[in-house]
Amino acid sequence: MMSNSNNFNRRKFLKSSAMVGALLGVGNVNALSPDAIQQTVANISTPRKSQNKSVIGLKVAPIEQVRVAFIGVGNRGTGHVKLVEALGKKAKIIAISDIRDKYAQNSIDYLKSKGVKKVAKYSATKDSWKEMLQRDDIDLVIISTPWENHVEMSVYAMQQGKHVALEVPAAFTVEDCWKLVDTAEATQRNCMMLENVCYGDEELAILQMVDQGIFGTLTHGEAAYIHDLKELMFSKTGYYNQWRLRHHIKYDGNLYPTHGLGPVAQYMGIARGDRFGHLVSMSSLEANLTEYAKTVEKDNEFYQQDKFAHGDMNSTLIQTAKGRSILLQHDVATYRPYSRINAIAGTKGYHEGYPSRLSFAGKGHGWLTAEEHQEYFTKYKHPIWDSLKDEIAKNGGHGGMDFVMMYRLVDCLNKGLPLDMDVYDGADWSVITPLSQISIQMGNTPVKFPDFTRGRWQEERKLGIMQTL
Numbered sequence: 290m291m292s293n294s295n296n297f298n299r300r301k302f303l304k305s306s307a308m309v310g311a312l313l314g315v316g317n318v319n320a321l322s323p324d325a326i327q328q329t330v331a332n333i334s335t336p337r338k339s340q341n342k343s344v345i346g347l348k349v350a351p352i353e354q355v356r357v358a359f360i361g362v363g364n365r366g367t368g369h370v371k372l373v374e375a376l377g378k379k380a381k382i383i384a385i386s387d388i389r390d391k392y393a394q395n396s397i398d399y400l401k402s403k404g405v406k407k408v409a410k411y412s413a414t415k416d417s418w419k420e421m422l423q424r425d426d427i428d429l430v431i432i433s434t435p436w437e438n439h440v441e442m443s444v445y446a447m448q449q450g451k452h453v454a455l456e457v458p459a460a461f462t463v464e465d466c467w468k469l470v471d472t473a474e475a476t477q478r479n480c481m482m483l484e485n486v487c488y489g490d491e492e493l494a495i496l497q498m499v500d501q502g503i504f505g506t507l508t509h510g511e512a513a514y515i516h517d518l519k520e521l522m523f524s525k526t527g528y529y530n531q532w533r534l535r536h537h538i539k540y541d542g543n544l545y546p547t548h549g550l551g552p553v554a555q556y557m558g559i560a561r562g563d564r565f566g567h568l569v570s571m572s573s574l575e576a577n578l579t580e581y582a583k584t585v586e587k588d589n590e591f592y593q594q595d596k597f598a599h600g601d602m603n604s605t606l607i608q609t610a611k612g613r614s615i616l617l618q619h620d621v622a623t624y625r626p627y628s629r630i631n632a633i634a635g636t637k638g639y640h641e642g643y644p645s646r647l648s649f650a651g652k653g654h655g656w657l658t659a660e661e662h663q664e665y666f667t668k669y670k671h672p673i674w675d676s677l678k679d680e681i682a683k684n685g686g687h688g689g690m691d692f693v694m695m696y697r698l699v700d701c702l703n704k705g706l707p708l709d710m711d712v713y714d715g716a717d718w719s720v721i722t723p724l725s726q727i728s729i730q731m732g733n734t735p736v737k738f739p740d741f742t743r744g745r746w747q748e749e750r751k752l753g754i755m756q757t758l
């Protein structure tokens with residue numbers, strides 16, 4: 290017979306197990322024994338074979354004018370419509386789908402005001418996007434819907450022969466990350482996660498410095514998404530159906546890992562010579578959302594809600610195959626000012642963001658002066674930020690990084706070049722969400738990463754944006 294404390298531990302374990310099953314995407318794990326569950330977690334990193342060709346370096350025939358459709362034109366998708374329109378003849382907008390007719394119509398009206406006519410609208414039902422994707426005059430679909438829709442929409446789009454650009458994070462279960470990889474390989478379509486921060490002026494300059502050995506051998510990075518979103522998440526009009534807050538009720542862990550992590554992964558050559566090996570994750574006490582919930586309108590669905598699963602601050606430590614470490618944080622609840630940290634340490638130098646500062650061997654123990662800092666960032670400025678400077682100034686988007694990203698995506702398709710980021714990058718960076726949650730559920734245990742590249746991470750490859758412009 291089990292003691293009371295054993296009973297408690299078993300109940301706790303089974304509760305965790307149900308959550309772990311959901312994160313793995315393996316259905317009802319309550320039916321499994323604790324040993325089987327532990328085995329299932331261990332299986333996350335078991336290599337998987339594919340019958341299909343890898344999409345690393347995928348090249349498709351040049352598309353002179355990329356025909357684009359959009360699913361989801363809320364906060365983010367509306368901006369993407371504007372950016373694609375600003376690309377002129379490089380792209381043509383064919384259709385827009387949003388479950389909220391008013392939002393689809395707003396974007397269509399915007400396009401009309403710019404002289405873009407005959408844009409089809411799909412907004413009748415929650416599945417109208419499927420009808421849109423059955424058209425044969427669409428090359429690229431840009432998906433900016435809530436997280437729970439990303440995978441179904443991306444998979445269906447690729448199966449209809451479309452290239453996909455989807456918003457961050459790409460997926461939030463392990464199986465869904467694999468679904469994206471498997472479908473991209475089966476259909477030989479591009480599936481790029483729109484990690485705009487990888488196109489930032491500061492991030493691309495640091496990438497150039499890393500590439501030229503300025504920091505020496507990289508050993509450690511720090512990245513984050515720290516952004517007080519309480520007001521927006523609770524607002525009845527901030528996000529469609531307050532979708533983002535619902536994730537905080539259900540899941541602990543790093544819900545939004547890719548903005549800070551993407552650039553650091555690129556500095557370290559993740560999937561291009563190194564890979565994420567394992568992580569451990571821990572969350573703090575949850576208190577900010579519960580206290581904030583007391584202050585919202587009484588008719589707000591989340592008024593006085595006090596069952597938030599997500600701790601205020603999630604800290605995850607990742608170790609790479611080469612032994613580098615990364616501290617990754619997620620906090621959208623406290624009053625800590627915005628930061629992605631953007632820190633990278635090597636044997637010759639160190640950079641830390643917010644605000645951007647540099648320190649180099651042989652230059653004393655402090656930060657470089659403002660003038661010295663400027664010299665580095667002028668010398669290593671990525672050429673795309675010079676060549677597009679007028680368009681960046683006109684179209685902006687998070688200081689210009691959004692425009693550079695959209696330009697590069699469409700330009701690579703115009704020229705038949707591999708895209709800068711592929712489905713493996715999206716899966717590697719997004720899988721942090723379920724792995725961090727599993728680590729927490731299992732008592733902060735180490736969890737190994739799946740290898741979505743199926744061994745090809747060992748090939749040293751340069752990023753597209755570092756080779757072709």
Ligand SMILES: NC(=O)c1ccc[n+]([C@@H]2O[C@H](COP(=O)([O-])OP(=O)(O)OC[C@H]3O[C@@H](n4cnc5c(N)ncnc54)[C@H](O)[C@@H]3O)[C@@H](O)[C@H]2O)c1
Pocket residue numbers: 360361362363364365366386387388389392414415416417418433434435436438456457458483484485527528529530532687
């Ligand atoms: N990269 C960035 O800087 C950045 C910034 C903001 C948001 N995002 C990402 O963009 C995505 C969308 O976020 P948001 O802030 O725009 O949210 P939002 O709620 O403002 O927009 C989502 C849109 O999807 C629509 N939608 C929902 N279900 C649909 C369906 N079945 N068919 C068609 N349309 C549907 C909604 O009506 C809404 O207009 C998320 O993945 C988010 O993480 C990224």
